[in-house]
Amino acid sequence: MSKTRSDFADFANPDTILGKGIEIKGQMSTQGDVQVNGAFSGKITTNGDVVVGEHAFVDADISGENVYVAGEVEGDIHAMDKIHILETGRVNGNVTSSALEIEAGGILKGSSTMRDVEEAVPEIDPTFEVEETQSDKDKKSDSK
Amino acid sequence: MYLFLVNPEAGGKKFSKIEKRFVGLLDKLKIKHKIVMIENLADIPQILDENVNTRTDGVAIVGGNATVNAVINAVVSENTPIAIVPLSKTNHLATSLGIHRWEQALSAIANPNLIDVRLGKVGSHYFIGNAEIASHQNIIEKYLNKSNPLMKFLGIRQSVPSTQMAVDMDITLDQQMTIKGPVHGIRVDLVSDKDKKLRVEILAHDDNKVAKTVIMADELEAESEKKMPVVIGNETITHTPVEIKGVSKHIKLISPAPKKEDKKTKK
Numbered sequence: 001m002s003k004t005r006s007d008f009a010d011f012a013n014p015d016t017i018l019g020k021g022i023e024i025k026g027q028m029s030t031q032g033d034v035q036v037n038g039a040f041s042g043k044i045t046t047n048g049d050v051v052v053g054e055h056a057f058v059d060a061d062i063s064g065e066n067v068y069v070a071g072e073v074e075g076d077i078h079a080m081d082k083i084h085i086l087e088t089g090r091v092n093g094n095v096t097s098s099a100l101e102i103e104a105g106g107i108l109k110g111s112s113t114m115r116d117v118e119e120a121v122p123e124i125d126p127t128f129e130v131e132e133t134q135s136d137k138d139k140k141s142d143s144k
Numbered sequence: 145m146y147l148f149l150v151n152p153e154a155g156g157k158k159f160s161k162i163e164k165r166f167v168g169l170l171d172k173l174k175i176k177h178k179i180v181m182i183e184n185l186a187d188i189p190q191i192l193d194e195n196v197n198t199r200t201d202g203v204a205i206v207g208g209n210a211t212v213n214a215v216i217n218a219v220v221s222e223n224t225p226i227a228i229v230p231l232s233k234t235n236h237l238a239t240s241l242g243i244h245r246w247e248q249a250l251s252a253i254a255n256p257n258l259i260d261v262r263l264g265k266v267g268s269h270y271f272i273g274n275a276e277i278a279s280h281q282n283i284i285e286k287y288l289n290k291s292n293p294l295m296k297f298l299g300i301r302q303s304v305p306s307t308q309m310a311v312d313m314d315i316t317l318d319q320q321m322t323i324k325g326p327v328h329g330i331r332v333d334l335v336s337d338k339d340k341k342l343r344v345e346i347l348a349h350d351d352n353k354v355a356k357t358v359i360m361a362d363e364l365e366a367e368s369e370k371k372m373p374v375v376i377g378n379e380t381i382t383h384t385p386v387e388i389k390g391v392s393k394h395i396k397l398i399s400p401a402p403k404k405e406d407k408k409t410k411k
Contacts, residue, residue, distance in 0.1 A: 015338070019357035021348030026321030030360055031339050038355065042321070 015048065020055070034064070036071070054088050067097075069106075080115070145176040146227070146253060147195050149188065149215060151207030152181050155232035159206065162246070169247060173254035182207075185214040192218055201225065202398060204253060206246070208232030209269050216263070216270055216395065227253045227398040236376045240272045241399045248400060257401045262341060263391040264334045266374055267382055271334075272397065275388055276375045277366055278329035279311045310349050312369040313384075317344065317361040328354065332364060332388050341390020363389035 015032030018024050018040050026042045028034070033048040041059035044050060050064040056071035063078040069089035077083055079097035087105035094110040102108055152159050159166070170177050180191055192215075196203065202225035205215045212228060212235060219226065229249040230238035243249050261272045310326035317323070328347040335343050340360035348355045365387050366372075373380040374388075 015358070015360060017356060017358040019346070019348060019355040020350035021355040022323050022325030022327065022346065022357060024321065024323050024357070026317075028321060028359075032360075038350075038357070 014051070016046075018056075052089070061093075076110075145178060145199055146202050146204050147192075147200055148177050148179045148204045148206055148229075149191065149211070150179055150181050151185075151211040151231070154207035154211055158231045166246065166250075169250050173250055175250065175253055176201075177204075182211065185210060188214050189218040196224065202227055202253070202256075204229050204249070204398075206231055208234050209236060212237050213268060213270055216393075219395065223396065225256065225258055225396045225398050227256075234381075236266075236379060236381050237270050237272065237397075239379055240376055241397065243400065252398050252400045255401050256398045258396050259399050260394055261397055262334045262336045263393050263395060264332070264342070264388060265391055266376065266388050267386060269376075269381055270391075271376045273376075274331055274333045276329060276331050277368075277372050277384060277386065278375065279309055279370070279372055311372055313372075314367045315346065316365040317359060318363055321359070321361075323357070327368075330364075330366060334390055335360075336394070341392075342388070363387065 014035040016028070016030055016034040018034070018036045018038055020038035022038065024038070024040045024042075027045075028040075028042065029045045031047055033050070034044060034046050035051045035053065036044075036056040036058055037053040038055075039057045043060050044058070045063045046065075048064060049066040049068070050062050052058050052062075052067075052069045052071045052073055054070040057074075058072065059074045061075040061077070062073065065080050066082045066084070067077050067079045068084045068086065069077075069091055070086040071088070072090045072092075074092050076093040077091060077095045077097070079095075081097065082099040082101065083095050083097040085091055085100075085102045085106035085108055087103045089103075090107040090109075092109045094113070095108065096113045096115055098115045100112055100114070150159050167179075178195065180195060182188060182191065192203070203215065203219065204227040205212050206229040208231060216226070227249060228235065228238040228241060228243060229246050230243060231246060238244070238249065243252065264271050264275065266275050310328050313323075313325070313327040313330075315323040315327075315330070323346065325348055328349065330347070331345045333343040333345070334341060338360055341362050342360065342364065344359050344361050344364055346357040346359075348357065365385070367385040371383040374382045374384065374386050
């Protein structure tokens, strides 16, 4: 039995369902939750959640609020909040999120970047003090 | 006062045959009216310009699809209530409203129930509500399922259509997404509360089950291996290949008042 978003959270009626039995390609830019049960290739961008169902195959970069992977993803995933790779999930790509959870059996082949860390890096002040050398002291006194 | 724009050619010059009864019913229903005959559909913008003013309660389009399309294209204000009075058998907007006869339309004007609707277009025809593309077999099967008392009694709404009944289709959404594969049917609903204008539901086949795909879009182009009918209400209005799009324009349509049963259930 394939896993759907309702197995993960309250997600009874997604705005977009990409079902089985047909081949879907292209750029999907939408608002609301997206559930992929079949095959999709291209790019998915939404401000809602994305669920890649157990038997789904997605050959695409995915951007969403939370991304749940129970199937297979070939591509990078960017989540504003959380990426959850379930026991049957497989991601072949780089992931960026504020939180990452990989269940036992779940596979991530690629790098993982935590969104908070990534954004905070430029603002971090050095926490060590630099010892002033004699030449630095001389320069300061010259400027005075 | 209602402005009645009549296409005298519609429905095999039907208006000339019913004119007396038509005006008689208008008087009986106490509908204040002005009737203008349309000699040429291209004159409609000018006719509206000359006749629609602050005292106009609404514009009633008396004719078929061509008349409806021409008037809706020409109506600039989205606040002018529009009534559709079918004269020919091809008046799909009237059908989508549940109006099949001119008498019904006049009764609706006498007791107006205004609905603010988004318009869609199948090819060059306007529609409201939804449109369906389905194979002939699926349409027949759906009809049989609906009318089969045993299935109704058993509470079986729809049987799973067989793979053979699916037709290979090529669907393009917003010129950005392509969908290919065997499809049983497509249902397109016009929506007003989303960022896109159409909710497209595609029924495909997977392991003896119907697999549903739902995507929001503004326009859809569909081609199929075999010709598939495009149905609005219960009428086939064209066949694939077809283009269906949601139109930005909203209009105020006069529809029949809800039935008494509906009122009761609402309470």
